[in-house]
Amino acid sequence: MTDYPHYLDLLPVARAEGTVRLPGSKSISNRILLLAALAEGETRVIDLLASDDTAVMLAALRSLGVEWAEHREGESTVHVVKGVKGSWPLRTADLFMGNAGTAIRPLTAALAVIGGDYKVHGVPRMHERPIGDLVDALNAAGADIEYTLNKGYPPLHIRSGEFKSQRLSVRGDVSSQFLTALLMVAPLMAREHAVTIDVEGELISKPYIEITLNLIRRFGGVVEQDGWSSFTIPAGQTYKSPGIIHVEGDASSASYFLAAGAIGRGPVRVQGVGRESIQGDVRFAQALEQMGATIVMGDNWIEASASGPLKAVDMDFNHIPDAAMTIAVAALYAEGTTTLRNIASWRVKETDRLSAMATELRKLGATVEEGADWLSVTPPAVLQPAAIDTYDDHRMAMCFSLASLDGYIRQGAKVRINDPKCVAKTFPEYFSAFASIAKRGSV
Ligand SMILES: O=C(O)C1=C[C@@H](OP(=O)(O)O)[C@@H](O)[C@H](O)C1
Ligand SMILES: C=C(OP(=O)(O)O)C(=O)O
Numbered sequence: 009m010t011d012y013p014h015y016l017d018l019l020p021v022a023r024a025e026g027t028v029r030l031p032g033s034k035s036i037s038n039r040i041l042l043l044a045a046l047a048e049g050e051t052r053v054i055d056l057l058a059s060d061d062t063a064v065m066l067a068a069l070r071s072l073g074v075e076w077a078e079h080r081e082g083e084s085t086v087h088v089v090k091g092v093k094g095s096w097p098l099r100t101a102d103l104f105m106g107n108a109g110t111a112i113r114p115l116t117a118a119l120a121v122i123g124g125d126y127k128v129h130g131v132p133r134m135h136e137r138p139i140g141d142l143v144d145a146l147n148a149a150g151a152d153i154e155y156t157l158n159k160g161y162p163p164l165h166i167r168s169g170e171f172k173s174q175r176l177s178v179r180g181d182v183s184s185q186f187l188t189a190l191l192m193v194a195p196l197m198a199r200e201h202a203v204t205i206d207v208e209g210e211l212i213s214k215p216y217i218e219i220t221l222n223l224i225r226r227f228g229g230v231v232e233q234d235g236w237s238s239f240t241i242p243a244g245q246t247y248k249s250p251g252i253i254h255v256e257g258d259a260s261s262a263s264y265f266l267a268a269g270a271i272g273r274g275p276v277r278v279q280g281v282g283r284e285s286i287q288g289d290v291r292f293a294q295a296l297e298q299m300g301a302t303i304v305m306g307d308n309w310i311e312a313s314a315s316g317p318l319k320a321v322d323m324d325f326n327h328i329p330d331a332a333m334t335i336a337v338a339a340l341y342a343e344g345t346t347t348l349r350n351i352a353s354w355r356v357k358e359t360d361r362l363s364a365m366a367t368e369l370r371k372l373g374a375t376v377e378e379g380a381d382w383l384s385v386t387p388p389a390v391l392q393p394a395a396i397d398t399y400d401d402h403r404m405a406m407c408f409s410l411a412s413l414d415g416y417i418r419q420g421a422k423v424r425i426n427d428p429k430c431v432a433k434t435f436p437e438y439f440s441a442f443a444s445i446a447k448r449g450s451v
Contacts, residue, residue, distance in 0.1 A: 030257030073097025215288020274313030
């Protein structure tokens with residue numbers, strides 16, 4: 009893994025061009041790990057993401073007595089996970105979940121339903137990220153979960169409860185991960201009778217629920233869906249290993265390279281996601297297209313280029329909250345004001361991303377307006393050199409690297425990325441991948 013200094017200076021880049029093989033999808037990796045652990049049988053997981061977010065999940069599963077081992081086969085990694093058929097071998101554990109929402113939320117549900125005596129905690133920011141809607145839903149159904157510091161937030165103390173409810177209700181308007189968590193463990197609650205999960209409020213980040221349902225099906229689970237407001241899990245199911253399962257490349261990680269191709273002429277191709285992807289973030293390519301980029305897609309790759317400056321857009325980004333951050337930086341290269349709407353969830357992620365994004369874009373000279381759930385970005389005539397703070401948020405580090413690119417109507421700035429090591433959350437090798445497409449010579 010890369011050792012990063014305290015800051016990285018990126019010099020202006022004349023053109024972005026090349027091909028990048030993407031690391032595995034974080035969302036798919038952590039879901040597969042939990043499903044494989046809960047399943048009956050052994051699962052071979054190909055190309056799992058190797059990063060902080062998956063490391064905490066793997067470590068937690070080992071602490072719960074789940075056996076897994078890793079080896080390489082050619083270019084790929086293989087993790088062999090021995091399923092425990094819905095019951096942890098070890099019923100006492102102290103689990104550090106870092107800042108991985110995709111790990112702590114589903115695992116909390118699995119611990120609560122299986123029962124035992126568990127402490128669950130993370131980095132300080134994790135203790136400011138809400139989990140109350142999930143805990144409320146589980147406790148109302150018979151779980152025994154206590155907050156050990158602040159109500160509504162980790163750390164948690166989880167003991168054995170008694171699940172009787174056949175109907176649960178969870179809020180969907182703060183994070184879709186709460187519904188994902190309940191869906192994944194629902195078969196463990198639905199041993200004797202069917203279980204229905206009702207969603208209160210408008211469900212956000214819906215494509216992530218599609219990833220959840222898709223992977224549940226791969227492990228033999230059945231979920232009956234009534235729109236986005238109600239999900240029923242029939243009685244008597246157990247997850248069964250599909251034998252072998254492949255992790256797609258990460259579509260959110262793809263966004264930086266696709267944006268680079270759209271800003272810096274391209275073509276830039278990402279390998280690992282394409283038309284066949286189950287990740288909603290592939291729809292980032294459509295947003296770039298609306299900004300004027302040229303996108304070509306194959307089953308397992310996407311390529312972006314541009315033959316002129318980007319155009320500003322005014323769009324709802326609720327369906328792709330992570331990749332939307334990349335649009336906010338691409339907006340620096342557009343003609344006019346770009347507005348990102350319906351992104352309130354940014355406030356409760358790795359940092360308050362609305363506020364962090366506004367602060368850092370202003371350093372580059374942009375005029376930024378910030379509302380409760382929206383952001384508008386008007387680029388300056390000339391990008392100013394800036395030292396970008398990253399707030400321990402991998403996406404801040406990754407998307408601001410794009411401000412070093414020369415575009416059609418605006419030159420890249422000299423950009424210092426402070427604390428670049430935060431990319432380890434989902435993409436430890438990000439800056440070398442970025443360097444591989446950054447062409448410094450004249451165009
Ligand atoms: O379920 C998932 O894999 C994710 C859901 C999204 O979170 P929210 O549902 O909180 O928006 C997303 O931001 C996160 O990076 C991954
Ligand atoms: C919000 C994110 O992560 P998490 O899975 O921790 O919610 C993210 O990766 O942008």
